[in-house]
Amino acid sequence: xxDVTQTPRNxxxxxxxxxxxxxxxxxxxxxxxxxxxDPGLGLRLIYYSFDVKxxxxxxxxxxxxxxxxxxxxxxLSLESAIPNQTAxxxxxxxxxxxxxxxxxxxxxxxxxxx
Amino acid sequence: xxxxxxxxQSLIILEGKNCTLQCNYTVSPFSNLRWxxxxxxxxxxxxxxxxxxxxxKSNGRYTATLDADTKQSSLHITASQLSDxxxxxxxxxxxxxYIPTFxxxxxxxxxx
Numbered sequence: 001x002x003d004v005t006q007t008p009r010n011x012x013x014x015x016x017x018x019x020x021x022x023x024x025x026x027x028x029x030x031x032x033x034x035x036x037x038d039p040g041l042g043l044r045l046i047y048y049s050f051d052v053k054x055x056x057x058x059x060x061x062x063x064x065x066x067x068x069x070x071x072x073x074x075x076l077s078l079e080s081a082i083p084n085q086t087a088x089x090x091x092x093x094x095x096x097x098x099x100x101x102x103x104x105x106x107x108x109x110x111x112x113x114x
Numbered sequence: 115x116x117x118x119x120x121x122x123q124s125l126i127i128l129e130g131k132n133c134t135l136q137c138n139y140t141v142s143p144f145s146n147l148r149w150x151x152x153x154x155x156x157x158x159x160x161x162x163x164x165x166x167x168x169x170x171k172s173n174g175r176y177t178a179t180l181d182a183d184t185k186q187s188s189l190h191i192t193a194s195q196l197s198d199x200x201x202x203x204x205x206x207x208x209x210x211x212y213i214p215t216f217x218x219x220x221x222x223x224x225x226x
Contacts, residue, residue, distance in 0.1 A: 042203065042218040090157050099165050100146045100207070105157025
């Protein structure tokens with residue numbers, strides 16, 4: 001399995017603060033993703049990157065930005081955190097396996113904005 | 115807009131019983147359909163994946179079916195165990211870039 005790590009695992013911050021969530025992977029996968037998960041809503045795609053120079057907006061990118069510093073690192077920033085960004089955030093990587101891409105998820109970061 | 119709908123939203127069954135979870139989708143163009151298991155507070159883990167031409171795929175006690183004509187899938191769990199308690203998420207990937215659309219999940223609770 002891909003080793004996908006996320007830091008921090010838990011974070012409490014105040015409204016208006018800038019915060020960065022970091023994701024690292026050790027398997028050399030080109031594709032990386034950021035999702036948020038809210039109770040009852042499932043996972044929603046924020047941003048995705050197919051390689052270091054290819055970054056794309058997902059379904060809910062407003063209020064977020066990302067940086068792909070290297071193949072192994074994909075960071076998510078909240079420029080000015082607001083309470084409705086309180087959620088569980090997952091980073092994922094994927095690699096091609098035959099006719100599909102297999103996704104591997106990190107352990108998640110629980111973010112609370114007060 | 116691509117959508118994936120799952121039912122039921124939640125389900126409680128007794129240990130040892132079977133159950134079936136449903137997934138309907140309106141994703142185009144279709145690439146793959148995947149079922150994930152997500153334990154509370156953890157990332158999803160893939161159970162099965164099916165392409166357009168596959169209509170059934172098994173992984174131990176989990177069996178997924180796909181009807182690409184009606185755009186429906188099901189996940190059947192046989193002889194449930196307490197460890198099956200989790201959220202089960204249906205995901206449909208579209209287009210050549212395989213961008214996923216997630217369902218909201220079915221929360222399964224298995225009681226002893």
